Amino acid sequence: MKTKARSIIVFILIVLVIGVVGFVGFKGAIIGDYQIKSFDKTITKGLDLQGGVSVVMEIKQDKVKREDLEKTKEVLALRVNKVGVSETVVAIEGNNKIRIDIPGKYDSKTIVDSLSKTGELKFIGPDQAEILTGKDVAKATPRTNPQSGKPEVGLELTESGKKKFADATTKFVGQNIAIKMDEDVLTNPVVNEPILGGEASISGSKSLQEAKKLAALINGGALPLPVKTASVQTVGAQLGADALPNAMKAGVVGIGIIFLFLILYYRVPGFLACISLSFYIVILLLTFALMGATLTLPGIAGFLLTIGMAADANILIFERTREELRTGKSIKASIESGLHNAMSSIVDSNLTTIIGGIVLYIFGAGPVKGFALTLIMGIVLSLLTAIVFTKLLMKLGTQMGILSKPSLFGVKRRAN
Incomplete structure (x- = not known):
């Protein structure tokens, strides 16, 4: 009885913490004189979500030393800052290009002229x-x-x-x-x-x-290397303003469908999986905010993809557990075996996805990098969530008695 009571208390505390952190993260809060900003205000948004100008500057010589490329990047970053722009992203692409993403509504010609001049x-x-x-x-x-x-x-x-x-x-x-x-x-x-x-x-x-x-x-001093404008892309403010709410609606619908499927098909374990996925979503958004990562539309696509991967990890665990239950094992033994047997498949599938994301990040450019970064971060966190957090919830569910019968897993045959 002590174990059951303790497990219930721990479970309630976990749900409350996830709920409070999630609410504060999405709505923000004011505690005394201290303001906690919402994810919407703390996560940097890319040009496709708020509009702005993206300029790619190309070095006008064949052989470029990495040291000179870094110096050129720093000088260009300094020139962009005096435009009065915050959240500007300046990054090296390949061996001879530098991308400058400038959020907000600005005159692209003025920016290009500022980036191209010699400097002193x-x-x-x-x-x-x-x-x-x-x-x-x-x-x-x-x-x-x-x-x-x-x-x-x-x-x-x-x-x-x-x-x-x-x-x-x-x-x-x-x-x-x-x-x-x-x-x-x-x-x-x-x-x-x-x-x-x-x-x-x-x-x-x-x-x-x-x-x-x-x-x-x-x-x-001045620009260490001569540069020319390789490309200029302008995203209208209205397009960016429409893109974010539409992406959020798509995300809410997609996550809602995943949650509904898990609960209807896997019942109580599916409910626990929804709690685990909620924890994963909050942790991933919090990581984005703390790292100062830039979120783009491809990044949101990668984010939703990783939620599917995280759900898939839980599904593998539940299916393995069902297989064990059908052999007549006890609930506790079936859960332990299901978790153990599913781990290799979960790790293998996630590892190959991480490798693919790393390749995309290294060789990709612009939005592709944003997608790859979100994918890598999401997969790593979803892997940890499945291995640690889902396992904890399943253990607590067993001790609380809410996972006491095979029918709660959707298995009709009773364990012997």
């Missing part, structure tokens, strides 16, 4: 006079300060830049010297002392990754 790096004094240009910088290196342990960028100047910087830092001790790319301020450090040897350090980076980005921009 300058060191500007507090009197707004130019001190150095990118040509005066020999090298910028991200590093960790051995004394403070904080990230910084080490600067090495050319011979021409050494004297100009020595004069400027002597003049502006205690004041700021801004480092700008075009009109954007990359950093605005204070001169602590005159720098006479042509080597300096720029502190203030919050992380080593931020220091690497700053060093890449300084090293690149």
Whole structure:
């Protein structure tokens, strides 16, 4: 009786937690002065869901070093940011292309012109006079300060830049010297002392990754590689606004049909599977929000596909359990055998799908990558849900007594 009571309490708590997290995730909540945003506000939406411009820039030379490609990406990302765009996605495609996805309604011609121009790096004094240009910088290196342990960028100047910087830092001790790319301020450090040897350090980076980005921009100066516009795609705001609610309706209908089938065909185990799938949906959306992944229409298709895969894993478990029940085994033994026998099929099918998703992500571009990423994340989480969570619910169902007869599994023949 203690085991049964404990199992009932655990089961109720699980359902309540899933319900509360799901409700807050879909509706949002305000607790005191703290606001919890809904999934709709925290998950980044792709261009096809909110409209915007997608530009692919191609490098205009045959052999491109990965390091130069990364520098070019950082400079292009900086130029897009000054358009006032949030949630912009800048990614390398293949060996010589960079895709820039810009959500919202913006003039594509202005954006393309901004991305294509040469750009200029300058060191500007507090009197707004130019001190150095990118040509005066020999090298910028991200590093960790051995004394403070904080990230910084080490600067090495050319011979021409050494004297100009020595004069400027002597003049502006205690004041700021801004480092700008075009009109954007990359950093605005204070001169602590005159720098006479042509080597300096720029502190203030919050992380080593931020220091690497700053060093890449300084090293690149202007665009490290010549680029041209390979393609420009504009998605209207109205099309994006219509796409999301339609996709959500399709998702709700699809999930509802899956839940209905599971309950009608598998009865009590089907009900437990619906709880397991609800847990999976909430966890997947929460993972998307925490990772900052971008959700697109192909991504939603991948999301719905993974729900089907997760349901399929539960179906395999139930069918294996039914087979064991028909041989006359007890409920507990049938469930244990069903779970054990279904695992190899579940792992094999999901593993092959994950491999396919990885191939699509590596060689795909744009929406294909979004579909592949959603597919991989969904399959991994659905596999964990089937192996761990469904197994837990089946065990609790047995201990609570709601899985006490073969008929509850849809098996007419009684166990011996």
